[in-house]
Amino acid sequence: MQRREFVASSLAVATAAVALPKAAQAAQGSGSMTNVVFTENDPGHWKDVEKLHVPLVKVEGRKMTVTTPHPMSEAHYIVSHTVVLEGGKFLDRKTFNWKDQPVSEHRLPEGYKGKVMVTSTCNLHDWWLKTLDA
Secondary structure, eight states: OHHHHHHHHHHHHHHHHHHHHHHHHHHTTTTTTTTTBSSOOOGGGTTTHHHHHHHHEEEEETTTEOOOOOOOOOOEEEEEEEEEGGGGEEEEEEOOTTTTTTTEEEEEOTOSSSSSEEEEEEETTTTEEEEEEE
């Protein structure tokens, strides 16, 4: 790949990474993210598997523990947890392999009060979102 193509591709990916959270947030209220972003209340075409995929979040002070109650096998596993604060501010991400337990710990900023979006990504059943107030 030539340098110009590489730079153009990199810029396109970076732009998409910044735009996606804003697009998802804007579309959340309109329902247009059905079958793109999955939630407990909108499992889309994955209805009946939401209990295994929606992240469970426990907050104690600044410590946030995320668990996905999903069995882990080489063929089917949770790939990652991602935490994003209100306004699209990325906080943290934990990746897993099929041998791991899908549990992660994250530290909220001192005195943080606001929305927290937590995602759990499954290699077969896509991207699951849980939104809460911290």
